Amino acid sequence: MNCTHEIVMAGFGGQGIMFAGKLVSYAGMLAGKEISWLPSYGPEMRGGTANCHVIVSDEQIGSPIITNPTALIAMNRPSLDKFEDTVVPGGLILTDSSLINRSVKRKDVVAIEIPATQHAIDLGEGKLANMVLVGRLIRETGIVSLDILKEALKKIVPARKQELLEMNIKMIELGYNG
Amino acid sequence: MNCTHEIVMAGFGGQGIMFAGKLVSYAGMLAGKEISWLPSYGPEMRGGTANCHVIVSDEQIGSPIITNPTALIAMNRPSLDKFEDTVVPGGLILTDSSLINRSVKRKDVVAIEIPATQHAIDLGEGKLANMVLVGRLIRETGIVSLDILKEALKKIVPARKQELLEMNIKMIELGYNG
Amino acid sequence: MTKVFEKPKALCDVPLHYCPGCTHGIIHRLVAEAIDELDILGKTVGVASVGCSVFSYNYFECDMQQAAHGRAPAVATGIKRVHPGNVVFTYQGDGDLAAIGTAEMVHAAARGEKITVIFVNNAIYGMTGGQMAPTTLLGQVTQTSPYGRNAENQGYPIKVCEMLSTLEGSAYIARVSVDSVKNIRNAKKAIKKAFETQIEGKGFSLVEVLSTCPTNWGLSPVESLDWLRANMMPFYPLGIYKEK
Amino acid sequence: MTKVFEKPKALCDVPLHYCPGCTHGIIHRLVAEAIDELDILGKTVGVASVGCSVFSYNYFECDMQQAAHGRAPAVATGIKRVHPGNVVFTYQGDGDLAAIGTAEMVHAAARGEKITVIFVNNAIYGMTGGQMAPTTLLGQVTQTSPYGRNAENQGYPIKVCEMLSTLEGSAYIARVSVDSVKNIRNAKKAIKKAFETQIEGKGFSLVEVLSTCPTNWGLSPVESLDWLRANMMPFYPLGIYKEK
Amino acid sequence: MAKVFFKEDRCKGCELCTTVCPKGIVVMARDRINNKGFQPAQVIEQDKCIGCAFCAMICPDVVIEVEK
Amino acid sequence: MAKVFFKEDRCKGCELCTTVCPKGIVVMARDRINNKGFQPAQVIEQDKCIGCAFCAMICPDVVIEVEK
Amino acid sequence: MSEKVLMKGNEAVAEAAIQAGCRYFFGYPITPQNEIPEYMAKRMPKVNGVYLQAESEVAAINMVYGAAGAGARVMTSSSSPGISLKQEGISYLVGSDLPCVIVNMVRGGPGLGGIQPAQSDYFQAVKGGAHGDYYLVVLAPSSVQEAVDLTMEAFDIADMYRTPVIILGDGMLGQMMEPVQFHQYKGRNLPAKDWATTGTNNSRKRNIINSLFIDPQELENLNIERFNRYKQIQEKEVKFESVNCEDADVVLVAYGTTARVAKSAMSRARAEGLKVGLIRPITLWPFPVQVFQQVARTAKAFLAVEMSMGQMVEDVRLAVNGLKPVYFYGRTGGMVLTPMAIVEEIKKISGGEKND
Amino acid sequence: MSEKVLMKGNEAVAEAAIQAGCRYFFGYPITPQNEIPEYMAKRMPKVNGVYLQAESEVAAINMVYGAAGAGARVMTSSSSPGISLKQEGISYLVGSDLPCVIVNMVRGGPGLGGIQPAQSDYFQAVKGGAHGDYYLVVLAPSSVQEAVDLTMEAFDIADMYRTPVIILGDGMLGQMMEPVQFHQYKGRNLPAKDWATTGTNNSRKRNIINSLFIDPQELENLNIERFNRYKQIQEKEVKFESVNCEDADVVLVAYGTTARVAKSAMSRARAEGLKVGLIRPITLWPFPVQVFQQVARTAKAFLAVEMSMGQMVEDVRLAVNGLKPVYFYGRTGGMVLTPMAIVEEIKKISGGEKND
């Protein structure tokens, strides 16, 4: 059972939450794992928080809904407020500290606060903070290898957006190594 | 079972078929019997034949639909063509011979052909041929007495149409006695 | 001697079920004549609606579909989108088109759907026995306006041609009548024009035909034509409302 | 010092759920201001429709009903017929009113139903994530017109005021916008006038308000107002279309 | 000379045809009913017919054919 | 003298108010985010305000009150 | 005590509604129930009520929603295709807990079908034709008199439990005339409609009529609360008639007009020495499950007869739960059962010829 | 062999339809199935197909009628309230024997309800939400891959038996992404659509698509003919999955996404030493009755789990027919079941705490 990763990624619409989730899912698929990806949907998306549930597992996946994530990526304060308490003890919480004006309160989890947006701005594109966080996520959890993640990225970023691809990879590496 | 009268009345729309049926039903009700009245309905009424099923019985009435009438009043040829064969052996067929250019073929029924419309015209209102036939019907079948029939008529013809009432009674008597 | 008048080929050789003197029959014939004259029988598909004309699927020699009450324009859209080369028409009463079918009608027109609608307005629900229609005139007595249609509670009659003409997608909209030989001739012209509009791909076409319902108006067929002229024609002016 | 501007009493003191810069919020406030000014809060019943404004039942301090998609005018009719003394309004989007609700809208107008319709036209289905609406402009890209709305296949946008004005029962029909202070002022006037029309028993009233959907237009709120001015206002001219 | 034919059994006796004949020769048969039970329309004075087909045009039941 | 009040936590940072102020004094706070996570609108130069309430009228979220 | 009058089923239902205090009717014509709107059009103006012909069945049911939400006793009626169109609206009425009465004079289906009597809308009425978890109270009169009595009661049940109630008749019931009496209507004690949108009059908190609950936990809670009310209805409102079941080998099960035919069949069969009984569910939902459990102890078999291809028979099977075989015989498409044919079926069962 | 791709359930259904030859789609937006029309809007023009956004669900289903009658492979999709609006149209499709595929991504109800996943439209889909005697073939995929495979097959079943086929999913299935493969679509051998209204081309007798049969005998005959086709479907098209039933004491019954949760629950229960099995109906109609009859011999009890207040459980009861107790556990209104809660229920049954 321990080889099942249940990741919740949450933030505002427009922060690339859904894309980040898709990327990890895709990488999981390439790695030969069972995967599922489930977005929150409906009016709560407007103005409020958007989130997605990603499961990467060695076993067949039952419900794609995650009640207690093994890892949480929170990209705004409402998301952290909403999901902090749901993370399993010993789980991981990754926050974008450029956007969240408080710290993680839980003491029984691994809390990592990264100024991801700031890093991303420094590297040239603030909107790719999501990739910074994904890079860090896979380092912390080992869901997939960095190589597979990059491979997945290549598959889902259209060839004509080569530039974007490279930028994304840079961000991931920053997160992974930083 | 013999005290159940199942009467089909049929003709064109406008000939007072439904009214005749209602009258007999009402009379049956006044006579303390169980009764039901069921009209044909729907598009076949337009242009084609209109008919109604009247059951007057000493017992509770099951289906108000009559498959094999004990008595048939046919006021046009299509009606006679349609229902002649359905009448029970020994049953009654009453036709308006002013309007039907053929005779009853069945030999196992009591067939009475009355030039009802002609009689009614002679008496002053051709449209009351239906009453002539009803008068004859109750004489032949004894469903109700003539008095009860008249009483019923008084109840369903509005008081302000006194003249019409008298005319109707005349027609019924003509049929009953003629 | 040559035939100067005979049954059009597009009309089946069967008796019509309409009441005596009901002008649905005339309108059927005009549609069939238009189909004959344009020589399009083999590619025409008709859509019968729910109303006295529901059985029109038995009367036209082309392929036919029978649509749910009010939905003929949607059904016609389905057909036309699958076979854009077909000529698709609907035949609808005023209850069908102007009451329950309002949305389907308005949107087929707005889409400029390349179909032709024959809209038979007899100011009443004929088939169901004479209830008030959206086109019933003020003061008109019907089974469900027994004290005469009254604007305060039952609203105003809808002028369909006027309303649909406001829509960009409508390409040909006309109102005609079949109360006289002259008007019957004009009606035929309009119906033909409507089919042509479709064939030329210009957009949505509709011909509203003022029609009688002797049975539910409680008038003889001849009186019915008089009533139509005296009451319907002043309120529903004949004419071409839109032509692209 | 006196308050020259504050939250109207008819508006509940809760945050609105609309996206940043969505002009639904302005329109809500204008409706509430009109209710305040006419002092009719206690007898007003509102009908929320299905769309982004579905939660408007949480925002007005009067009794509210939530209606099925497109059916707000029918629901309002039910309410008004039971309590003719009430002031009944619906608040509907363009998908709700001009697509699925076309028949209910047309017939409420034709009946001269004494209700007021606040019709928020943002040329898109907001709530469901930005699909094409009947009011989407030609060429406009939406989730279901990804190559731009194209008249040939997807038809033409519907001009609701123009269409409803052809109906005898409509008593007040106006189109306004909330893109500028001036237009907001006019919008408020029109909304108030619409309520007055109802209160005076003149018939059906409708105010179409051109509105933005920054989220689904993919523009910032400020850009959205520009887009509205540049694209919607020329196609949907502001003005009073009918006044009895 | 023109000629009109009536498919008599299709006639519903509505009388519309009688109102449009410029020659006034279309009349109802009061002496008989057809199989449907209606008194049918007829033209007895065929020779007066000018073949205008007005009667046929207004007939809702395609009862009438006209030759000229 | 006029005064504008902002219920800052209701502000969604849409910037509409900033486009209508005749005095150009409504500006976005770039230095802070409110509880909802938005950079709110604000008026610093209150003394320049003429109390026209344009800002309030265009605000979709009833953030602004104006006194005069 | 009122006089006996002769009335069509449709008219009788309309008059009964008015006598039960219904003052709002929203309808749309369709055969074979047109006499209901027509009667309403004539009578409502006389009793200060409203008859409004809607532009469609969809509009009609949503007008019912508005009127019911505004606190009125309100009714609509239609027949099969029209009732299908009302399904979304019915689900909304349920979701907003609004009381109303809906009449379905069933005709042959599917599609435009025919206009002769049928019972093939049983599933739709009883199992839920619309979306979501819900039941409707479904009353099935088998005579014009019963149509009157049940219509009156329907309004009380609707108001008591805040639920739509269906009167499920058929073309035959609607069109036939029988003698009826209108007994003085004694209503139940009912809770005030303090939830209705009448305008706050600035003197109470605003009322909201709504079926949207975006938080699934809230929606689930409301569903559970509603099902608790359903449980009460199941306990208190079940109605049925059972005849000759004590010694019966074969028990006929039939409702509505078909039950009349079944009764004739029962008499004939008894006359021929066959021990036949009849259970006639009057409430189709709640279904009278207990009487089946009881009768199943002594009866040898059940025979459901319906004007359908077999719909109520499922509820009979569920009620009997395998204790005894349940057979089916039906006609459909507007064809009506005859007593003779039912007797034949009974004989087949008794002779072991018929398979479960 | 095609590559694995990651796709949303909704998009996968849309793509599968296109690969199965569907070239006509008529829809109307509603959450949570919007990705279907949106995908169609993008893809159809590329394959010379037609995507048309109708003015309503009612219009959409009637466009489907027209297109199906014209001989096309055609699809529509919606979610609960929208499907309720389609009921009349569905009955017409049935009555005119027209093939088509209808997708319902179910959400919480009744009324406007919510938008989270639910299974509370089971009755509507399986028992008949519309009027008249009829059934629909109802397919219930439980993964995105199965959604693809069943959608493809749905078109063949529809054409083979001239019936509408429903794909019954839920919001979760529609919204989730999973890896899928699009296998080369091998169609069945299907009869020619010589009944379609394509225009006679003056070379054949005219075709009529119609559901009106005013003569009840004719209508009955057609209904019987249709039910004969249903019998064939019941014989040939039943699909289900059964796992661990051989030695199971308690057999879970679940379909769609709930079956996934049930599987997790089964694993957990087995891990705790409880002998638990699972039957997953894939065709909800025809319901896999026989497997229940068989398993009922050895199992001690059945537990139906659904995202509803209990709907499929009736079919389980009918199938088990009293042989063994049938229990129910469900959540509703958009609440989703958890494996833990199901295991709890299993324990209650095993411990005799739960009542039938």
Ligand SMILES: Cc1ncc(C[n+]2csc(CCOP(=O)(O)OP(=O)(O)O)c2C)c(N)n1
């Ligand atoms: C959904 C539905 N509602 C109602 C009906 C009943 N109905 C049949 S025809 C008709 C009205 C027909 O009136 P119109 O369209 O004016 O045609 P007419 O008979 O006057 O030619 C109605 C309401 C139906 N068949 N289906």
Ligand SMILES: Cc1ncc(C[n+]2csc(CCOP(=O)(O)OP(=O)(O)O)c2C)c(N)n1
């Ligand atoms: C019967 C039905 N069909 C579809 C929907 C889904 N739906 C919800 S809102 C909406 C459209 C809203 O668009 P609009 O009316 O323009 O309002 P907006 O959100 O743009 O303000 C739709 C189609 C529904 N809830 N019910």
Ligand code: SF4
């Ligand atoms: S009822 Fe009226 S419209 Fe229908 S066929 Fe008869 S006359 Fe014509």
Ligand code: SF4
């Ligand atoms: S989606 Fe559009 S209409 Fe809806 S709240 Fe957001 S901006 Fe406003």
Ligand code: SF4
């Ligand atoms: S063709 Fe003309 S002239 Fe001859 S009978 Fe007919 S209407 Fe009269």
Ligand code: SF4
């Ligand atoms: S118009 Fe036709 S149906 Fe009418 S009387 Fe003349 S011939 Fe007969």
Ligand code: SF4
């Ligand atoms: S009230 Fe007028 S001047 Fe003052 S801040 Fe607002 S817009 Fe500017």
Ligand code: SF4
């Ligand atoms: S208009 Fe209102 S919500 Fe928008 S930025 Fe200004 S104060 Fe904030």
Ligand SMILES: [Mg+2]
């Ligand atoms: Mg009409």
Ligand SMILES: [Mg+2]
């Ligand atoms: Mg909109």
